[in-house]
Amino acid sequence: MSKKLSHDFKKMAALGEKITMLTAYDYPTAHILEKAGIDVILVGDSLGMVVLGYESTVPVTMEDMIHHTKAVRRGAPNTFIIADMPYLSYATQADALQNAKRLIQEAGADAVKLEGGDEYSSIVRFLTQAGVSVVGHIGLTPQTAAQLGGYKVQGQDIGSATKILRDAGILTEAGIMMLTLEAVPAELAKRITETISVPTIGIGAGVVCSGQVLVVHDLLGVYDRFVPSFVKQYENLEPRILEAVMRYCSEVKTSTFPAQEHSFKLHDDVKQKLF
Numbered sequence: 001m002s003k004k005l006s007h008d009f010k011k012m013a014a015l016g017e018k019i020t021m022l023t024a025y026d027y028p029t030a031h032i033l034e035k036a037g038i039d040v041i042l043v044g045d046s047l048g049m050v051v052l053g054y055e056s057t058v059p060v061t062m063e064d065m066i067h068h069t070k071a072v073r074r075g076a077p078n079t080f081i082i083a084d085m086p087y088l089s090y091a092t093q094a095d096a097l098q099n100a101k102r103l104i105q106e107a108g109a110d111a112v113k114l115e116g117g118d119e120y121s122s123i124v125r126f127l128t129q130a131g132v133s134v135v136g137h138i139g140l141t142p143q144t145a146a147q148l149g150g151y152k153v154q155g156q157d158i159g160s161a162t163k164i165l166r167d168a169g170i171l172t173e174a175g176i177m178m179l180t181l182e183a184v185p186a187e188l189a190k191r192i193t194e195t196i197s198v199p200t201i202g203i204g205a206g207v208v209c210s211g212q213v214l215v216v217h218d219l220l221g222v223y224d225r226f227v228p229s230f231v232k233q234y235e236n237l238e239p240r241i242l243e244a245v246m247r248y249c250s251e252v253k254t255s256t257f258p259a260q261e262h263s264f265k266l267h268d269d270v271k272q273k274l275f
């Protein structure tokens, strides 16, 4: 399977072929996603919550993102990878360029994603003019969820809906290759998808986006703290993993594991000399 490129996603959207995207943060998950034929892997800063156990994405650092993006690239050498720019890593043009360069050159990402609308259009323009592929993210932006009143659906009043519509257009003009729409009413996502010239990727944004993304831990049922209402859990692995670990503990305690077939044998001649 050869890696899709930025312009392939535009073609897919134009043809009405949905773009599939999931998060991954480690080698084995990335390997499985590539095997399954996923179009895009997102190394999301959601890793702060679902992998590192923080309360939010805010504590995630550039070093965390580099470390996990490298692992994902090793697991999925032929898949388009987007890496999130963590909180305050793109507050100035110089920081944004230096950090995007690290995620792409050092960690192997194909594109970077950053949260925010109009306020970040000059940063997006600066990055794209420098040759960086940038993915936008508007609606619910977890890095600034506290300012949005928590993890809530956005765009439900006229002011917020107008801003989201406007931001989508401004970011597109600034050069984004794709736009993530998180927790926005379906009608708003539909209007944006039909209006802008780049693919939209929905998460809690209805059915009319060009593609969909989910946090892989939510899809698999391995994150116990909070599952947003827009998530579909395709598996509930937590109880199955728990059961396997409990069986292992019990078998070790009762000397049922390891058994003969898990043991190595000493060669007879060595045994004779030794004992």
Ligand code: KIV
Pocket: 023, 042, 043, 044, 045, 046, 047, 084, 137, 180, 182, 203, 213, 214, 215
């Ligand atoms: O960090 C992340 O996983 C994301 C998705 C929820 C879109 O930004």
